[in-house]
Amino acid sequence: xxxxxxxxxxxxxxxxxxxxxxxxxxxxxxxxxxxxxxxxxxxxxxxxxxxxxxxxxxxxxxxxxxxx
Numbered sequence: 001x002x003x004x005x006x007x008x009x010x011x012x013x014x015x016x017x018x019x020x021x022x023x024x025x026x027x028x029x030x031x032x033x034x035x036x037x038x039x040x041x042x043x044x045x046x047x048x049x050x051x052x053x054x055x056x057x058x059x060x061x062x063x064x065x066x067x068x
């Protein structure tokens with residue numbers, strides 16, 4: 001019913017850490033469906049430079065692995 005409102009999101013699943021404790025990387029990118037619930041994109045200008053902060057929340061039908 002609400003599938004028309006879902007957007008395609010590029011998703012790379014985090015594999016985890018190897019035996020040495022370093023990141024093993026990510027799997028190949030796929031597209032999943034997600035709907036934006038809330039969030040904002042904030043730009044801050046200061047004498048030290050510009051900073052961009054993004055806090056956007058999506059709801060997906062698939063389970064998303066942490067750090068992905």
